[in-house]
Amino acid sequence: MNAMTSTPASTLLDVDKDWWRGAVIYQVYPRSFQDSTGDGVGDLRGITQRLPHIASLGVDAVWISPFFTSPMKDFGYDVSNYCDVDPMFGTLADFDALVSRAHELGVRVMIDLVLSHTSDQHPWFVESRASTDNAKSDWYVWSEPNPDGTPPNNWLSIFGGSAWQWDARREQYFLHNFLSSQPDLNFHNMDVQDALLDVARFWLERGVDGFRLDTINFYVHDKQLRSNPPLEKHLRNSTIAPSVNPYNHQNHKYDKNQPENLAFLRRLRAVMEPFNAAAVGEVGDAQFGLELLGEYTAGDDLMQMCYAFEFLANDRPTASLVRDVLTRLDETAPDGWATWAFSNHDVKRHVTRWDMGDASLRLMTTLMMCMRGSACIYQGEELGLGEADVAFEDLQDPYGIEFWPEFKGRDGCRTPMVWSKSNDTGGFSDSKPWLPVSSNHLPLSVAQQEDDDTALLHHYRRAIKLRADHPVFAKGDMTNLTATGDVLSFERSFDGENVLCIFNMSNDENNATLPAGEWTSIAKDVGGIEPASATFILDPWTAAILRKVS
Known part of the structure; x- marks a missing residue:
């Protein structure tokens, strides 16, 4: 895993071990940010081209969703090579140039590590599924069937159906919490943990400043493969999965949220420490998100930040709801550190989800910048983009295709960024984009809002500056x-x-x-x-x- 490395961030940015505390992080979804090659898909050079916009917001860091080599069954969240860039997005040299330019602009770079599972095309899985006695046979979660041939337990996939897939080569089932092409790694195998820690080192040595950790509470499964108990109907909610998904019918006691997870997180933190790097974990749990946030961020040897889904839910925050969430966080995670987000690449944009007008959007932005914790804003949020209406024939997301029309998937929040109104692609690409640009987004482009001092874009800048000018908001x-x-x-x-x-x-x-x-x-x-x-x-x-x- 030797690599050409860029200059470490510590030589380019002020050294502040607590830089993450109260930081404002800007999320980029690479496929939809800026296309520099004309193939209709965003890429790393496109992100580098648009870094001045990100820096102009006053944010502390940029989080870049996966750009690793992948068959793209789940758009990069199915990794087939952790230590290279998918040709769709560019090269390692392009990534190094991105990091260097971001640091010149005073912006730290965080990348999205997907450690709980890989693609079924990853060489690790190809070897693992070949036999029951090869060197990597235990790198994934395999199980014998029940005597009647059914899966070993009742665990369900977030993307629908059983979380177990039969493999004819081994005549066993393998676990997949997401797509069947995303087999889960076996964190009970220390060789797996060591390999993933090497992945983290690879990117830290290239100059990244930290990680966003996908599905951080899914890493470890119950070694005994016990079935999950049912969840009472009144406790079900659709924060993690849509209500039409039977995943909501279980109390996910055994397929995730295992206490052994903490030991791995401590090992990961030890790898990060020499680089002054920070991590924000995604806690995907509808019942115990805040409690897990507290567990995973307590003390100085675990993760610095986590975000739960309280403000990614469908209910528009009221004064009492915000009070209750912050109070519960203080009670369940007194030593923890939250990162607040209203939108991201997995949920309907909050403009639409909460039916927000201009005044309420502005107030919620200001509120986010005043709350204790760090803050994450999603590309286009600063423009007030609503959820795009993507026709079924244009859908790309397998999640939406599976549950259409009751759940339309995640494509509506992943449509391309709008930079100008000059053409029907909003300045994103010179050719047909991988997802259509919403006509409702074009009048909200960056170029048009730049010329209007009263536009929402400038409110975001002023709200972030308020936070930067008064450390009481970031650290108080x-x-x-x-x-x-x-x-x-x-x-x-x-x-x-x-x-x-x-x-x-x-x-x-x-x-x-x-x-x-x-x-x-x-x-x-x-x-x-x-x-x-x-x-x-x-x-x-x-x-x-x-x-x-x-």
């Missing part, structure tokens, strides 16, 4: 969290600065009251008001963000 404590009707409020404090944040999360005017003391607004450029008295009125979807003067 959060206290006095309350929800009174539709009004959410909390205080942030750090290094002698005390800030009061009040948000009217409704379409109606609401009253608010200041605590004793003198307060002054620090957020007028993001719509924050300066109250004229201790008791005042907040207009709909308006905030008061005030620093205590005395």
Whole structure:
């Protein structure tokens, strides 16, 4: 795994071991960001070309979804070579150039590591499935059938059907929590863990600053292969899988969330430490997401950050919902660190999911930048892009094809970024894109919003700058969290600065009251008001963000 390496980030960016704490991370979905070759698919050179836009937002890091060699059955989340770039996206040299340019612009680079499973075309699996006694025969999760030939237990795949696939070569079943072409690695085998740690080292030595860890709670399975118990109907929700998917009918006690996972995460953190690298884990669990977040980020030897799905759910956040989530996080994960996201490549964009108007979008953005934790924004979110309506004949996502029309899959949030209104591809490509560009997105392009100082794009920049200008938001404590009707409020404090944040999360005017003391607004450029008295009125979807003067 020797490789040409780029200059480590520590020589290019200010060394701050806690750079991740409170960081704002921008997610790029490579297929849909910028096509530099004219084949209709985004690539690494395209990302490098557009890095100035990312840097202009004021973010601390960019997270790049998978670009590794892959048959693309799940669009890169089925890896066949962890240590190379798929030709669709470019070359390792293109990646090195991307890292170098990002560091020049002061942006750290995080890449998406998919460690729980590989493609069935990965050489490891090709060897593993060849026989029951080869060197890698135990690198994946294999099992004998039940006496009647059925799978060993009742585990289900997130993508539908059984999580077990029969393999005629070995006359055994193998586990796949996702597509049948994505066999799960066996983390009970230490050789597997060692190989994956070598993958992490490979990219750290190329200069990456950290990782987004896909399905971090899926790594380890129950060694006894016990069946999951049923989940009571009133506890089911569609945060992780759509309601039409029977995956929601189980309490996933044994196919994920295993305590042995912590030992591997400690090993991974030890590999990351010399590089001053950080990781954010994706906790995919509808019942215990916050609890797992707390487990995986507690102390100094596990992951720095995790995100759960509380704000990726369908219910639009209300003042009481936000209070309850933050309160539960504080109770279940007092030593943990959350990363908040409203949209990503797996869920319907929050503009559509929550039926957001311009005012509510702006307030929610400001709220995200004021909450304790780190923040992740998804490409196009800064433009206010809604979910694209993709016709069935244009669908690419196997998830959507499987459950259409009740669930339309993830293509609607993965359509290309719109850079200009100059043509029907929005400046993304000179040819037909892999997914169609929504006509509703074209008027929201970067070029058009750049020329309008009142546009949402500039609000994102100002909200992120507010966070950067006041370390209290990135690193401070959060206290006095309350929800009174539709009004959410909390205080942030750090290094002698005390800030009061009040948000009217409704379409109606609401009253608010200041605590004793003198307060002054620090957020007028993001719509924050300066109250004229201790008791005042907040207009709909308006905030008061005030620093205590005395």
